[in-house]
Amino acid sequence: MDIVFRDVEHRYQINTPFEKRALYDIHVDIRSGSYVAVIGHTGSGKSTLLQHFNGLLQPTKGTVHLGDYTIVAGKKEKHLKPLRKKVGIVFQFPEHQLFEETVEKDICFGPMNFGMSEQEAKARVGEWLALVGLPEEVRHKSPFALSGGQMRRVAIAGVLAMEPEVLVLDEPTAGLDPRGRKEMMDMFANLQRQKKMTIVLVTHSMEEAARYADDIIIMHRGTIVRRGTPEQIFRNVDDLIHLGLDVPETVLFQRAIEQKFGIQFPEPCLTIEDVERSLQTLFTRVKRI
Amino acid sequence: MNGMIIGKYVPGDSFIHRLDPRTKLLLMFIYVFIVFLANNGWTYGILTLFTCLLLFLSRIPFSFMIRGLKPVLWVIVFTFFLHVLLTKEGHIVFQWLGIEVYDKAIQQGAFISLRFLLLIVVTTLLTLTTTPIEVTDGMESLLSPLKKWNVPVHELALMMSISLRFIPTLMEETEKIMKAQTARGVDFSSGPLQERMKAMTALLVPLFISAFKRAEELAVAMEVRGYRGSQNRTKWRELTWGRIDTAFMLFIGLLAIALWLLRS
Numbered sequence: 218m219d220i221v222f223r224d225v226e227h228r229y230q231i232n233t234p235f236e237k238r239a240l241y242d243i244h245v246d247i248r249s250g251s252y253v254a255v256i257g258h259t260g261s262g263k264s265t266l267l268q269h270f271n272g273l274l275q276p277t278k279g280t281v282h283l284g285d286y287t288i289v290a291g292k293k294e295k296h297l298k299p300l301r302k303k304v305g306i307v308f309q310f311p312e313h314q315l316f317e318e319t320v321e322k323d324i325c326f327g328p329m330n331f332g333m334s335e336q337e338a339k340a341r342v343g344e345w346l347a348l349v350g351l352p353e354e355v356r357h358k359s360p361f362a363l364s365g366g367q368m369r370r371v372a373i374a375g376v377l378a379m380e381p382e383v384l385v386l387d388e389p390t391a392g393l394d395p396r397g398r399k400e401m402m403d404m405f406a407n408l409q410r411q412k413k414m415t416i417v418l419v420t421h422s423m424e425e426a427a428r429y430a431d432d433i434i435i436m437h438r439g440t441i442v443r444r445g446t447p448e449q450i451f452r453n454v455d456d457l458i459h460l461g462l463d464v465p466e467t468v469l470f471q472r473a474i475e476q477k478f479g480i481q482f483p484e485p486c487l488t489i490e491d492v493e494r495s496l497q498t499l500f501t502r503v504k505r506i
Numbered sequence: 507m508n509g510m511i512i513g514k515y516v517p518g519d520s521f522i523h524r525l526d527p528r529t530k531l532l533l534m535f536i537y538v539f540i541v542f543l544a545n546n547g548w549t550y551g552i553l554t555l556f557t558c559l560l561l562f563l564s565r566i567p568f569s570f571m572i573r574g575l576k577p578v579l580w581v582i583v584f585t586f587f588l589h590v591l592l593t594k595e596g597h598i599v600f601q602w603l604g605i606e607v608y609d610k611a612i613q614q615g616a617f618i619s620l621r622f623l624l625l626i627v628v629t630t631l632l633t634l635t636t637t638p639i640e641v642t643d644g645m646e647s648l649l650s651p652l653k654k655w656n657v658p659v660h661e662l663a664l665m666m667s668i669s670l671r672f673i674p675t676l677m678e679e680t681e682k683i684m685k686a687q688t689a690r691g692v693d694f695s696s697g698p699l700q701e702r703m704k705a706m707t708a709l710l711v712p713l714f715i716s717a718f719k720r721a722e723e724l725a726v727a728m729e730v731r732g733y734r735g736s737q738n739r740t741k742w743r744e745l746t747w748g749r750i751d752t753a754f755m756l757f758i759g760l761l762a763i764a765l766w767l768l769r770s
């Protein structure tokens with residue numbers, strides 16, 4: 218499912234003294250099957266943007282094309298349910314949406330709302346638990362008896378169970394421990410590879426964006442200011458610093474080396490592995506001299 | 507959710523915004539009584555004029571007020587029709603399908619709806635121009651004589667300010683949870699009763715859990731900072747009663763006298 222935004226604007230509480238323009242001049246194309254990271258400061262409009270992906274918010278100007286759906290500003294769209302099945306959104310702190318008595322029931326809630334039978338949903342709970350890395354024992358426990366990280370996983374499993382084509386994630390790893398983060402990010406990357414899901418990830422971690430995304434969107438004060446592949450985005454370190462954003466540690470390290478030795482690496486080092494490779498070539502060159 | 511304006515503060519620097527909160531509370535209190543003095547065209551006219559003046563002085567956009575009143579509008583319309591249909595005084599204006607409508611009934615219906623509308627406008631105006639903190643400070647100050655009879659005025663005021671403070675938070679929370687559940691295929695606005703009940707559980711359970719959690723966190727935060735009621739507490743924000751407050755109260759007194767004299 219391709220996603221196309223054309224000249225989208227969103228104002229909250231339009232025509233009141235509280236009116237607030239949260240998005241403007243948004244033009245985006247997200248190809249089916251790609252992995253896009255959205256980066257920006259708190260308040261730059263990332264969450265507002267995401268909520269346009271399944272019609273929870275509708276633009277106050279412009280159009281949003283979501284597969285076969287076209288949402289035009291000013292026209293109230295109904296019958297969005299089929300769209301919401303195709304676009305799963307994991308909100309910030311999704312554990313706040315849990316409500317059932319057991320983990321099993323909570324995970325089955327989404328798929329059953331979209332028409333899956335209870336038997337089928339229950340039969341597949343094991344599969345979804347395994348997907349998010351939870352043991353089978355939690356199935357009949359109350360979600361509220363779990364740890365924070367486990368609750369987060371249950372909530373994410375509840376969205377994955379809807380088997381969406383597009384998975385939208387709003388800071389899914391905020392507040393998790395480093396290992397939990399890595400596991401979760403690897404899982405999303407697998408979903409993209411194996412199930413051909415389109416993934417849109419909002420994150421504050423430049424490392425995550427650099428490592429996993431095919432494409433990065435940078436938002437600043439309600440609009441998109443940069444768009445490109447991680448290599449393109451992180452080649453311009455000063456630009457990022459100018460926008461007040463963090464730069465991945467690896468890129469900073471690369472820059473320090475480059476300045477110290479007066480050399481230039483051909484590619485930005487986005488991961489530890491990239492750094493390793495670059496240093497290796499550097500050392501072999503030094504040895505030859 | 508966004509239509510609700512009662513309880514929302516609109517920042518501003520108008521004459522009404524600058525009045526002492528005690529003045530505004532007293533105004534509201536007195537207004538509730540003087541509204542009942544009005545009983546004819548003249549008195550209702552004066553009262554309406556006064557209310558419009560308040561609205562004008564507050565610089566709250568008229569359209570904003572109207573939109574905020576929409577949720578209560580049907581109550582007002584209902585009141586009007588109830589009076590029109592049930593009051594049987596004066597002359598019959600018209601008859602239709604055995605329903606007789608009297609002229610006094612229309613007049614009374616109109617007056618009572620207007621009274622209701624004016625009351626709501628004034629109360630809304632108070633909350634739109636006064637921060638919740640000011641309201642509670644004002645309340646505490648006005649009620650402080652009751653401390654002599656061991657009424658826990660400070661604690662009551664604190665309870666009130668906490669509730670007022672958390673209304674927007676709860677609304678926000680409600681909206682967030684509704685969005686999250688909508689994304690999971692819940693339909694809050696239509697569907698059979700059983701599904702609606704399920705939808706309400708999916709909203710209310712998370713909402714209650716977060717409210718309890720918040721309450722507990724707040725209690726702990728207050729305790730670690732050594733909060734223990736009103737004993738020996740001083741205030742950071744002191745209320746100051748200015749000359750315009752006295753003038754305004756005198757003006758309301760005059761208004762009450764005028765209404766008293768003009769009522770029939």
Ligand SMILES: Nc1ncnc2c1ncn2[C@@H]1O[C@H](COP(=O)(O)OP(=O)(O)O)[C@@H](O)[C@H]1O
Binds near residue numbers: 260
């Ligand atoms: N429900 C809302 N009502 C009014 N304003 C909002 C609402 N949600 C967000 N905003 C405002 O819109 C802007 C963008 O917010 P948001 O999309 O949440 O940013 P981010 O997710 O990047 O932190 C912020 O200034 C925020 O205050």
Ligand SMILES: [Mg+2]
Binds near residue numbers: 260263264309387
């Ligand atoms: Mg956000």
